[in-house]
Amino acid sequence: MDAQVVASIDFGAGSIDYEDAPAFYVYSISPRVSFTEGVARVVSAATFSRFENEGWGTRILAAASLLSPAAHGFRAEFSVLGEANSNRITTAGSEFAAQGRAHYASRNRGVWVGASGARVWNGLFWQNLVRQDAGLWLNLRNVETRIVVVRSRYETEAGADEGKSYFRTESSVRYFWRSLELEGSIGGQFDGAAANVLIWAAGANFWLNHRMALVASAGKYAVDPAQALPGGSYMTFGMRLAPVPFTASPARVARPIPRRSRALSVFSESDSLRTFRFVGPRATVVELSGSFTDWRPVRMIEVAPGVWEVRVQASEGSHLLNVRVDGGEWMVPEGLAAIDDDFNGRVGRILITR
Numbered sequence: 009m010d011a012q013v014v015a016s017i018d019f020g021a022g023s024i025d026y027e028d029a030p031a032f033y034v035y036s037i038s039p040r041v042s043f044t045e046g047v048a049r050v051v052s053a054a055t056f057s058r059f060e061n062e063g064w065g066t067r068i069l070a071a072a073s074l075l076s077p078a079a080h081g082f083r084a085e086f087s088v089l090g091e092a093n094s095n096r097i098t099t100a101g102s103e104f105a106a107q108g109r110a111h112y113a114s115r116n117r118g119v120w121v122g123a124s125g126a127r128v129w130n131g132l133f134w135q136n137l138v139r140q141d142a143g144l145w146l147n148l149r150n151v152e153t154r155i156v157v158v159r160s161r162y163e164t165e166a167g168a169d170e171g172k173s174y175f176r177t178e179s180s181v182r183y184f185w186r187s188l189e190l191e192g193s194i195g196g197q198f199d200g201a202a203a204n205v206l207i208w209a210a211g212a213n214f215w216l217n218h219r220m221a222l223v224a225s226a227g228k229y230a231v232d233p234a235q236a237l238p239g240g241s242y243m244t245f246g247m248r249l250a251p252v253p254f255t256a257s258p259a260r261v262a263r264p265i266p267r268r269s270r271a272l273s274v275f276s277e278s279d280s281l282r283t284f285r286f287v288g289p290r291a292t293v294v295e296l297s298g299s300f301t302d303w304r305p306v307r308m309i310e311v312a313p314g315v316w317e318v319r320v321q322a323s324e325g326s327h328l329l330n331v332r333v334d335g336g337e338w339m340v341p342e343g344l345a346a347i348d349d350d351f352n353g354r355v356g357r358i359l360i361t362r
Contacts (some may be wrong), residue, residue: 014309015041016250018223019094026240027231033060036244045281047075047321057095060283065095077321078113078302079282085109086121093237101235102129113302119144128162130236137234147303150184150335156195162234174199174233178207184335187215187292197230205230205239213248215292215307215334221248272323272331272341274360282322282360286341289314291333296320298329305332329353 018038025031040053050072057065073087089108094100109122119142126137143156161173180197192210209227216222224245231239275283286308290294294306300322308316308324328349340346346358 009083013041013043014250014307015039016248018246018248020223020246022242022244022246024240024242026238029238029292034058034242034244036063036246037213040250044319047077049073063095066093068092070283075321077323078300081112081114081302083111083113083302085120094237095237100131101232101237103127103235105137105139107139109141111302113304116147116303116343117145118302118304128234130234132236135163135234141272145304147297147305150332150337152182152305154180159225160234172199172233176207176230182292184332186334186336189213189215189335190235195228210328217292219249221250222246223248245354270331270333270339270342272329272358274346274358276360277319280321280323281319281320283317284308286316286331287314288316289334291316293334295332296329297332299327300329322360324360326359327356328357330355 012144013029017040018036020036020038022034022036023031024034034057036055036057038053038055040051042052043050045046050070052070054069055065055067059065067087069091071087071089071172073085076084085108087109089103089105089107091104092100092102101203103126105124107122107124109120111120112118121142122140124139124141126139128135129135137160139158139160141156141158143154145152145154146151156176156178158176159173160176161171163171175198176195177198178193180191180193182189182191190212192208194206194208196204196205196206205228207228207230209229211225211227213300214222222245226241226243228241229239231237271287273285275285277283284296286294286296291310291314294309294310294316297303297305301320306318306320309317313315329344329345331341332338338353340354340356344358346354347357349355
């Protein structure tokens with residue numbers, strides 16, 4: 009059984025201003041790849057930067073997560089993460105963490121609570137770090153919103169009993185309109201002292217086609233006290249090449265394709281893993297959202313011209329779903345029965361069998 013693989017790579021140029029150094033130009037390459045197989049997911053990402061002062065910076069991250077089957081909207085999640093950072097050869101940090109979360113999701117909204125434990129390297133010694141986080145999300149037509157609160161506590165020095173805590177809050181909004189994606193966030197990091205910092209970010213992606221986009225971003229981020237990494241501000245412009253559908257095997261593409269445009273079909277890969285196929289000629293971005301994804305949008309991959317697929321976990325029986333094309337309104341695919349939902353909208357009903 010092949011995993012679904014999605015890859016992208018960003019090429020960018022811009023400026024960065026660390027709190028303890030003057031601003032300078034930077035050039036970066038940022039690859040990212042994700043593997044999804046049923047309820048399991050692995051993500052790896054990196055950023056390699058070259059500064060105008062001949063310094064360099066790297067950030068490498070790998071994470072894996074496992075979701076439990078949904079039960080009346082509830083799900084459990086367990087994940088592990090590893091991260092390493094270095095910049096300008098003067099600072100370095102790393103983190104290895106394990107996290108557990110409980111999720112509840114309905115048609116267009118959801119909440120979660122979680123906790124994690126980590127070992128963190130700040131360039132001098134290892135520390136223990138404990139986090140608690142909570143958040144909520146809401147999807148309305150082509151707007152996604154999210155609010156997150158995180159409390160972190162870490163040791164101040166090796167072997168010390170005394171700990172230090174700080175809070176981080178963030179509210180974000182993401183807007184889709186055809187080939188344009190806009191996103192912004194604002195929040196703060198607070199430790200009860202003068203080190204309180206306002207953080208923000210703004211970005212835009214304009215998809216030229218389903219594999220190429222122009223990207224721009226700017227923002228301000230806070231110091232990472234545990235890893236002792238500096239805060240700063242940035243502005244970048246670049247290009248994204250994505251996604252790359254590694255799993256588009258000829259056997260899968262050769263399956264029967266619905267004749268009608270914007271029609272959806274489903275194939276069973278195993279007892280619970282399904283492949284959803286959507287016909288969307290001239291589409292740039294296609295997303296699927298349904299009761300089996302906790303109503304979280306999942307991006308589909310173009311495996312053949314105008315043919316889009318995604319593999320997700322879905323049990324046998326009746327399910328509700330919608331599809332969104334190029335950031336437009338969520339719609340019922342052709343050929344599915346449309347029913348009213350609880351939010352003055354329409355959703356499609358599909359029956360999944362073996």
